[in-house]
Amino acid sequence: MASIQKKIIFLIQCEDRKGILAATATWFYSRSYNILHCQQHTDNNEGRYFMRIELDMKDLQTTRKELEDDFSLFAEEYKLQWKCRYSDYKSRVAIMVSKTSHCLYDLIARNNEGDLNCEISLIISNHPDLELIANQFRIPFYYLPITPETKQSQEEKVRSLLTRFDIDLVVLARYMQILSSDFTRAWQGKIINIHHGFLPAFQGANPYLKAYQRGVKMIGATAHYASEDLDQGPIIEQDVVRVNHELTPNGLRDVGKDVERRVLARAVQAHLESRIIIWKNRTIVFDVEG
Known part of the structure; x- marks a missing residue:
């Protein structure tokens, strides 16, 4: 070889x-x-x-x-x-999740296949639900619950773990908590977030039901660097898929999950391959060489 x-x-x-x-x-x-x-x-x-x-x-x-x-x-x-x-350096990555597993599974699978040049050093979650996945792939898992009263102390524990594991990149793989401004400033250009393409039209709980009720014709996803205004940071990657009236809310959700997986993976890969330059609130993302 x-x-x-x-x-x-x-x-x-x-x-x-x-x-x-x-x-x-x-x-x-x-x-x-x-x-x-x-x-x-x-x-x-x-x-x-x-x-x-x-x-x-x-x-x-x-x-x-x-x-x-x-x-x-x-x-x-x-x-x-x-x-x-x-290129011979493997970035150390921390993945933060809540209860949704599709992006986490996808990143782990791509990394195991050698598509991502990194080491997934740990998984941090505010819920215990995805610990079985971490155990399956022998990745350290840290359950750090959060309430309005414990938000600051929880975030301090997260920071301590990132320092302890010498982390280079944090991936918010459907982590359903807002990070503080101090956190995002300290990790500027080193946190990648993924969200569905309905924002800001369908915020809050069950956006796919709201999208179904409005009869949307497109579903998309956006991956970006997290900033103080979490969903307004420099965009790295986006994609969209056309849908029609035949899809149920669950069908829309399945399509959305697939788009989110692909968009997040491409964004993480571009970062790991040093193909991104940040300028103001924009990114220059160079294509993979042919």
């Missing part, structure tokens, strides 16, 4: 101006790096330039810290905002 090529990935953004691509490519060339893939996008409305570069890791002749320290000098000169990631 052929080994998977290891890559160094740079995500870069800056004010759009001439010569950035040439200067960056020259910088890597002068240090004998082979550029495997380069994607770029210019937002003419914002005057902003975005770039994703993949380098062959076998060309790395220094420590990773030395590479990043060296590049930081170049970035300072050209006023670049940047991040560097390495």
Whole structure:
């Protein structure tokens, strides 16, 4: 079996101006790096330039810290905002759930199949219902119930667990609680949430019954980074499916679950593969290379 090529990935953004691509490519060339893939996008409305570069890791002749320290000098000169990631690193992921299992099952299955480059380190829930799933896949499960009186202390316990397990990414896989502003600020760009596409039209309990009663013709889902206003953060991925009058509320729910699974998985995969750049309340999501 052929080994998977290891890559160094740079995500870069800056004010759009001439010569950035040439200067960056020259910088890597002068240090004998082979550029495997380069994607770029210019937002003419914002005057902003975005770039994703993949380098062959076998060309790395220094420590990773030395590479990043060296590049930081170049970035300072050209006023670049940047991040560097390495494809051989498995991100440590925490999944937060309530009672609904479809997104949790899907993420675990995709991870076990090797579609997600991560380690699912723990599952946190405000209900005990999904502990059997965690046990089935031998993933640590933490039941942290929450009431209005215990919300702050519960969230402190969550933070403690994320620190203890050295978590890189939190996935809200139908976690039906609102995180505090302090929490989302501390984890900005590191929390991915999924919700059905009816918001804000059908909020609250049983949105699929409300959608059925209105005779909706489309069902969608949105995955986004969580922000202080939880459902208003930068959107990563969306999808929609047409439906008709023949579907019952339960049928609409089944379609919705399938869309949610696919949208959340694509968003998590894009994050893990370092294909996302956040700018203000938007994302630039680069496609998988062909």
